[in-house]
Amino acid sequence: MEGFFLYNQAEQLMEQYPLTVTETAKGRGAIICITECGEKILKEYKGSAVRAEILHDVAEYLNKAGIKTDGIITTTEGAFLSGSAEEGFYLLKDWYSGRECDTKSRDDILEAVAQLARMHQCLAQYDGQIPEGFFVSEQILIGEYERHTRELKKVRNYIRAKKKKNLFETKFMEHYSGYLTQAEEVEERLKEQAAHREESEWQQMYGLCHGDYNQHNILFRKEGIWIINLEQLHVDVQVSDLAHFMRKILEKHNWNTGLGMDMIRAYDKKKKLSAMECEQICFRLAYPEKFWKVANHYYNSRKSWVSGRDIEKLDKVTGQEKERQQFLEMLFHFVR
Template sequence: MEDKLEEIIRQYPCQVRSRRRTRGAFLLETDQGLRLLKECSASQARIEFEERVKEQLIRQGNLPVDHTYKNNREEYFTKDNYRNNWVMRQWYAGVECDMKDHPCVMRCAGHLGRLHALLELGGAEEGVYIQKESIRQEMERHNKEMKRVRSYIRGKKQKNEMEICLLEAFDIFYGQACLAQSLLQECGYEELWQKTLANGLVRHGSYTYHNVLFMGKDIATTNFDKAEIGIQVRDLYDLLRKAMEKNAWHPELGRCLIQTYDRERSMEDSEKTVLYAMLLYPEKYWKLVNFYYNSRKSWMSSKNLEKLLKIRGQEEQRTRFLKEVKGILM
């Protein structure tokens, strides 16, 4: 491994002073600053799109991102002896966001608003990556899957504890799922989608605490491997849901996160409805239903049963949160 790493490093115009393993990569201290060296399975087109997005953030807002460096041959990819592709990216000596630290999460929300305000590529022309399935289509597919699983469990003569619990919770969560789908059908979602395509609006695709590094007053955004032309408030939904799960669905925190984002990038009414619909949708319940249906039905996972019981136990808190944010989104 050491020999392979040395061969890759020699192909870059920098001097490495020290290195250490980090999450799925190598962190290098060089004469030009911190670098991250990692194996990469993305295509050339994918890397070029990501770099186009990052360059937009650098040019328009001077925001720190994990820019990919070219090697001595002016190529993004460097091959090892086994013909695997590696990339070298700029990195930062920062700390990940603590999702239980309310001021920290608030900064994340405001930073996301700034990112989205800058991420407009001016049209979804050839060479960009576009969200493959709309949120409305995704909800419709998931709802059909939930009904299919309910029918399957109902047809069983003997049911285990997980199956009984899934059935007992079905009506309340499926009702939320149907209402969320209806909201998307009525809010002008298609017009919002066409505007997203026309303006080339990009979402990060994985805006989690792992990919946001705090460096004093600055924030670095990393890992754009899921970036795409898509409904931007989906990033805000991902951040909100994770923050709410970590903070017992704290209504005031949820309201403040939405307002903090909105101050940096004002949401249209249709976007607010889409965001509320996604928050209303019982994603955790659907994931457990989907996992159950695609696994061995004869074996019950105690871990998944615990997750289901936890979801049901938090529903009162989640309902209070939804009531709070509905007042500012609808």
């Protein structure tokens, strides 16, 4: 419904910009506009005007530094958003056609990791004002994992109370104990690291992060690599981006140890990883995120019938566990 509204309001919204639109086309939840200044994309935006201004400034900073991204275009009156509180706010951004990072291509993956390291290095030097709301503390990650673990226990308790269990529930209970142990160990190690950290080293790990670094937000063009969609930008341990990308890729590659270690090396070659950063990557990949996600989806969906897709996803997670543990063992050895 929102996409329908945007398509019908696009012409009116575009009148707020100093551009002439000659053609429009529907994109993914957005409108692509052909203008005399190139292609632009009009997207719904849920954040504040202050946040939009920071996104604009950071994009300008990155582009000037040679890290290509999609900049935000201001309205005729210099505003960073168009629309209204009643009808919703929108961002107009530069839009680029290009080839998304191919998750089957080792070269694409390693180039994407190297570009992430360059972006992090650049963002670490950003000296613009960043509001407090952008900052994420280590306690938020610990709290998030503790919540996930409580949810796993809730699923366990629900299933255990059932007299007759379906196939998903039987499989879940077979593997639950091992994954719970993993979850609790990661929580304890994160707390231990937080308690014994050197503050100066801890601060050096922090900087602006992309927030959603995945293959869809990495474009390969003849001019180079574009990193787009910075809307989830925040200040956190920068290697959180790397861990997020590694998890996405390694799940698709059956936790291939060689590829995983090559990703670590590709990042380290451009931006040296500290021992504490390596530990952070280990902890984030060691938490059984995918097992929790599958269990949580099952618990929050209709349980009167079991989804074949949920069983398929659970089988894939548990089927990759041997390879995942081999990779984590290698990674923890690398850290030591």
